Amino acid sequence: MQKLHILNGEEMNKAFKSQGLFEGEHMIPFNEAMCAGETCETIFSEEFIKTRAVTHGVSEDDYRRITVEKLEAVFREGRDHLQLWFDEDMFCQINLLTLLAWLEQIGYEGKIELCLTTQQFEPLASYQLHVAGYRAMYKQVLINRAHPSEVLLPPLKKGIELYLHYKGLDNELVTFIKHHPVLSEEQLVSLMIETFQKYGLGDVQYMQLVRSVRASEL
Structure with a gap:
């Protein structure tokens, strides 16, 4: 089984590498800050890339290189097991929601495990996830700025509440x-x-x- 670790950003990536974690396994950072700025419905579309590049003050080519190209590892070598490593704070949970929505968008059907960590990257809890429903939730929260009727994942529910408060x-x-x-x-x-x-x-x-x-x- 091909396992791929997706981490919430470069700092976690550096910390895990310095600790020698997952040697021989593939780690990639999710380089975004989705709680900042605007977005659009189809994740990583041309419109999305243009919108997010403006938010971060980078060129569209730089955005593709920093964020999009790293995630292409999901498509390589038949990846069928993803481990997602995200903190429980708002910043990370809104990134997580976007990532899960994208995985649903591309039709990912493999195993997904969320490994929740502290801000010091220490493990807190783990959850087995399925991507169904996250694309609609992403649209409801990040585009319509509305509370979903139901969020089963406790840290994500809290993150969404904080995000909508933050955007007020x-x-x-x-x-x-x-x-x-x-x-x-x-x-x-x-x-x-x-x-x-x-x-x-x-x-x-x-x-x-x-x-x-x-x-x-x-």
Whole structure:
């Protein structure tokens, strides 16, 4: 059985390699931040690539190289067992939802195991998954910004709740920024990363949010 490990991003990929995990097995990172910016219905279509490249401020060719081409390993060598390694925070769970939706979109029928980790990449729990229904859920959440009627996977349910709250105009992150007007951008970003770990956002996303909120206050 050909096993492929899909990891939530380059940092996890580096950590697993440094620990010597899965030697002889194939690991690829899912290089996206789907909680940021806009998206479209058909994942990795030309429209999707154009939209996501704008979000990340990269060329379409760079987006293909950094994100899309790495996932082509799913099609090679008859991969029939995927192990997905994702944290339980919002950032990772929205990436996971997108990945599962894409697997349904391409008609993947092999075995899928979700290995849930802490933000320090330590194992928490595992789930056996089937991709049916995730494409409709992706559209409902990321395009329509609506709550699905049912989400069976507990960390994904929490991640979706946080995402929809995050996308609201007046969420706790915005309130926090408004309550700390004297802090520099760098100080505030550092404090928010520490305070709101459940969102899993990085300095780039927080810096954009801080600048947006403060610009709207002028």
